[in-house]
Amino acid sequence: MSETNNPEEFYAKLKAQLHETSLWPTEYLYKFIIPTEKEKIEKIEGIFNNMGAVITTKQSKNGKYTSVSVNVRMKNPDTVIVKYKEIASNVEGVISL
Template sequence: METETWPLKYMFKFITPNNSGKVEEIKALLPDHGEFSFKHTSSLKHVAITCIALMDSADQIIEITEKIDQIEGVLIL
């Protein structure tokens, strides 16, 4: 990450069960200014969440990812 020029656009991508408000919980931890997209599986049991946002540092990305990693059932891609 030291070779990157900051700020840069970063793509966060997660898969989560489609229940218990998990999508909203993840969305609340991601940058408000991000461009969000959501894709449900055909069975509607899971949701893929993508957020592309301008990030200021690698530390900022790691902090967000670590918080989301603590949510049960979330897969980080």
């Protein structure tokens, strides 16, 4: 996912797309790329703690970056967006896909 110049406009479009394409509650797959640092991976894991999330990580070939996939059941598009914003504000250097 790439943010436009106006994050609120981006999230509004995402919310509309999520409403149109899924029946809620549903399983949602988050994908992030972060610099390979244990603290950052732990922050993401902590944000999804106690939600029953299945989290997988994979380092890039050179080990500089790590992809983090989070598969979790979400109530509605609003809860999906709340998590994206929480990650963006708490994990420096994160790229959301």
